[in-house]
Amino acid sequence: MFKEKTKRQFVPWLYLLLPIGLLALFTYLPVINMFWYSTTEWDGFDPHKKFVGFHNYVKIVKNPEIFHSLFNSLYYFGGAVIQISLALFLATVLSYRFRGSNIFKGFLVFPYLLNSVAVSLAFLYLYKGGGGLDLLVKHLGLGRFLTLWLGNPHIVNFSLAGVSVWRYMGLNLVLFLGAIQSINPELFEAAQLDRANRWHQFRYIILPGIKRITALSVILAVSGSIGVFEIPYIMLNGSNGTTTFVIQTLKTAFVLNQVGLASALAVTLLGIVLVVTFVQRKIFKDEGVDLV
Amino acid sequence: MRKRLFAGVVSSVLATSFVTVGAITSATAAPAGICKQITVITNRTDIAPTTFTKVYGPAFTAGIGKGTTVKFEAFTNYNTDVRTMMNTKNYGDVLGIPQGVTPAQFSSFFSPLGKTSDLSKVYRFTNEGTYNGIQYGLSQTGNATGYVVNLKVWKAAGITTPPATPDEFIADLKKIKAAEPDVIPLYTNYATGWAPTGWTNMYAGYAQGPDSNNLLAKDKAPWTAGKDTFIGDDLLYRVAAAGLIEKDPTTTDWEGSKGMINKGQIATMMLSSWSVSQFQGAGPNPQDIGFYPLPVKDPKTGKFQSYIGGDVEQAINKNSKCQASAQAWLTYFMQQSGYAYSQGGISPYIKGPNGESYGIFDKLGVVYKSLNAAPAGHDSDLANVKKASGIPFDGTLEQNIIDTARGAKSGSEASIFADLNAKWGGAVG
Numbered sequence: 237m238f239k240e241k242t243k244r245q246f247v248p249w250l251y252l253l254l255p256i257g258l259l260a261l262f263t264y265l266p267v268i269n270m271f272w273y274s275t276t277e278w279d280g281f282d283p284h285k286k287f288v289g290f291h292n293y294v295k296i297v298k299n300p301e302i303f304h305s306l307f308n309s310l311y312y313f314g315g316a317v318i319q320i321s322l323a324l325f326l327a328t329v330l331s332y333r334f335r336g337s338n339i340f341k342g343f344l345v346f347p348y349l350l351n352s353v354a355v356s357l358a359f360l361y362l363y364k365g366g367g368g369l370d371l372l373v374k375h376l377g378l379g380r381f382l383t384l385w386l387g388n389p390h391i392v393n394f395s396l397a398g399v400s401v402w403r404y405m406g407l408n409l410v411l412f413l414g415a416i417q418s419i420n421p422e423l424f425e426a427a428q429l430d431r432a433n434r435w436h437q438f439r440y441i442i443l444p445g446i447k448r449i450t451a452l453s454v455i456l457a458v459s460g461s462i463g464v465f466e467i468p469y470i471m472l473n474g475s476n477g478t479t480t481f482v483i484q485t486l487k488t489a490f491v492l493n494q495v496g497l498a499s500a501l502a503v504t505l506l507g508i509v510l511v512v513t514f515v516q517r518k519i520f521k522d523e524g525v526d527l528v
Numbered sequence: 529m530r531k532r533l534f535a536g537v538v539s540s541v542l543a544t545s546f547v548t549v550g551a552i553t554s555a556t557a558a559p560a561g562i563c564k565q566i567t568v569i570t571n572r573t574d575i576a577p578t579t580f581t582k583v584y585g586p587a588f589t590a591g592i593g594k595g596t597t598v599k600f601e602a603f604t605n606y607n608t609d610v611r612t613m614m615n616t617k618n619y620g621d622v623l624g625i626p627q628g629v630t631p632a633q634f635s636s637f638f639s640p641l642g643k644t645s646d647l648s649k650v651y652r653f654t655n656e657g658t659y660n661g662i663q664y665g666l667s668q669t670g671n672a673t674g675y676v677v678n679l680k681v682w683k684a685a686g687i688t689t690p691p692a693t694p695d696e697f698i699a700d701l702k703k704i705k706a707a708e709p710d711v712i713p714l715y716t717n718y719a720t721g722w723a724p725t726g727w728t729n730m731y732a733g734y735a736q737g738p739d740s741n742n743l744l745a746k747d748k749a750p751w752t753a754g755k756d757t758f759i760g761d762d763l764l765y766r767v768a769a770a771g772l773i774e775k776d777p778t779t780t781d782w783e784g785s786k787g788m789i790n791k792g793q794i795a796t797m798m799l800s801s802w803s804v805s806q807f808q809g810a811g812p813n814p815q816d817i818g819f820y821p822l823p824v825k826d827p828k829t830g831k832f833q834s835y836i837g838g839d840v841e842q843a844i845n846k847n848s849k850c851q852a853s854a855q856a857w858l859t860y861f862m863q864q865s866g867y868a869y870s871q872g873g874i875s876p877y878i879k880g881p882n883g884e885s886y887g888i889f890d891k892l893g894v895v896y897k898s899l900n901a902a903p904a905g906h907d908s909d910l911a912n913v914k915k916a917s918g919i920p921f922d923g924t925l926e927q928n929i930i931d932t933a934r935g936a937k938s939g940s941e942a943s944i945f946a947d948l949n950a951k952w953g954g955a956v957g
Contacts, residue, residue, distance in 0.1 A: 279628070279915065280611055280612070280615075280628075281611045281612070281614040281615055281628075281629070282633060282636070283636055360779065363779070364776070364779045365775055365776040365779065384775070384776045384778070386776065386778045386779055387775070387776035387777065387778045387779070387936070388936070389931070389936040389937060392778070472719070472778055473719070473721055474924075475718070475719070475721075475778060475924070475927045475931075476778050476927070476931055476936060476937075477931070477936075477937060487920060487922070487924070490608050491920055491921075491922040491924075492915070492918055492920060493611075493628045493915055494915070494918070
């Protein structure tokens with residue numbers, strides 16, 4: 237049989253065989269394929285894939301219109317800032333035990349557990365002309381602010397970003413709560429003895445204690461807002477100026493049948509996300525946070 | 529161009545979304561391509577589990593199928609799903625040709641059915657599904673261009689004859705809006721994406737004649753006044769700009785709209801003949817649903833006109849081991865099933881009966897025409913230009929026009945058309 241040392245080196249890999257195999261098969265292999273497609277003029281089903289080198293990338297660079305859809309990500313990034321602040325506030329409040337705090341936690345996390353198709357359809361009916369939101373606004377006597385929440389091009393992206401905030405705040409909340417609860421409770425006790433008020437506790441104990449999670453949340457928020465897809469796609473199919481980069485890529489592949497160009501767009505998006513993440517890591521590293 | 533519309537439209541006719549997922553029939557070896565079971569892939573998710581499985585299948589098995597049974601698989605996202613399946617060899621034995629497959633690609637995927645010159649004596653619409661004189665697909669039914677109206681609503685506004693020009697069309701919609709403020713004069717079904725594509729596709733031939741699509745494949749600026757592609761999109765822009773469409777286009781509801789036009793809450797929808805039977809069946813007033821010819825008369829004869837064209841084309845998978853059985857099914861479906869009649873369509877089988885939606889057309893003396901096939905060697909031209917132009921013909925194009933016209937997007941009619949002409953012109957080369 238194997239020697240003990242060999243075994244120790246070998247066994248972990250045996251356990252990892254399945255997850256790594258799945259990862260390779262369903263993530264890395266398709267990505268490699270995508271790189272290959274991006275150098276062809278393939279339409280998605282033709283048995284022959286014509287090699288065109290970097291022609292697709294040249295097309296993208298020559299047509300800056302393609303990047304316009306990236307601007308829509310800013311709405312979602314703005315939403316994410318609100319979402320993180322709100323989650324941080326609520327997590328801090330909820331970390332102090334009080335009656336019903338667990339129920340509140342449940343309510344706030346619940347939207348994250350719903351699937352995005354259900355969420356999108358529910359909000360479609362809420363935003364619809366004469367729908368739930370209109371009724372609410374009228375009841376509050378704010379009828380003059382009524383608008384087409386999805387039909388008005390100046391409002392629609394805010395409406396959609398709002399859905400995103402509602403849906404994903406639960407995730408941030410759970411992350412923050414976990415982080416706050418892992419802070420040594422003796423620190424709070426000591427702070428109370430020193431007569432530190434709640435703000436001081438937040439500023440000097442909680443905030444430094446959850447730095448890593450905050451940094452992670454920001455990275456997730458940025459890459460998430462670049463890759464927004466489900467909400468604008470399911471609710472409006474990218475119409476009325478809500479197209480994001482991912483929707484555009486999908487349409488290029490399956491509506492225009494230009495899978496080659498679409499793969500090049502996807503590779504470009506991958507590049508953008510990598511660069512942004514790299515820059516963020518540089519920034520956060522200065523504060524002594526090491527992530528990923 | 530029209531084929532696109534019909535194919536898109538039919539694949540989206542979703543009364544119930546019932547997607548059958550299962551293994552493709554493995555061909556059990558039998559002499560000369562006869563199998564115990566064949567698989568038919570269809571876009572009719574709504575009637576695959578009912579009419580197809582319970583009526584057509586057994587009738588085929590008992591009749592010319594001689595014992596061969598049929599399994600139906602229906603897909604809601606028909607074009608995308610089936611195109612993906614076509615990367616393998618398993619895409620059923622008989623299937624509808626998905627949109628986006630160019631005629632030059634037919635022979636890589638489908639079995640030849642015979643010479644077009646021979647088949648055109650038996651079937652209509654053989655100008656579609658053909659490449660280099662060989663037929664690869666046969667249209668499952670035929671549709672006529674025109675639009676659906678609620679006759680009661682139009683009558684209440686004092687209109688009893690169909691408008692003959694685009695200007696009259698707009699004037700009539702304005703009359704409806706003035707007389708019945710609660711009625712939506714024209715419902716675009718913007719959110720579906722496919723419904724508004726008719727504005728671009730349906731007018732092919734109306735001004736430029738039956739060679740419209742062949743001219744389009746060579747035209748560097750088709751969005752120019754007087755050309756077919758311009759007529760419909762221009763009309764759409766003007767209707768939307770005049771506020772004659774639904775208030776919030778982004779949240780339209782296709783299933784709901786069927787009942788609304790039946791009950792007289794909607795006056796008009798720019799959809800061709802296939803939709804008539806669905807609107808009639810969607811509420812208590814089937815007699816109120818009428819079908820009008822498009823508001824462009826033949827410039828030469830001054831008569832109303834309607835172009836008839838094919839729907840989704842049925843083809844045989846060339847990798848199928850059941851060629852003979854598949855061929856038999858195709859013959860049954862095209863000649864004996866009565867599918868086209870039941871859909872209120874024009875029978876692709878010349879000897880078969882037509883549907884009953886065309887009463888008004890007969891009274892008006894509407895002249896039926898069909899578009900000419902592409903000249904030999906140019907079958908793929910139009911499809912290739914479409915692909916190369918990068919213009920989103922999935923409805924995004926029309927959604928843009930609506931958004932700009934209602935002031936939700938910057939730009940003007942002229943700027944939209946200039947952009948489209950630049951893209952199309954660039955692809956024509």
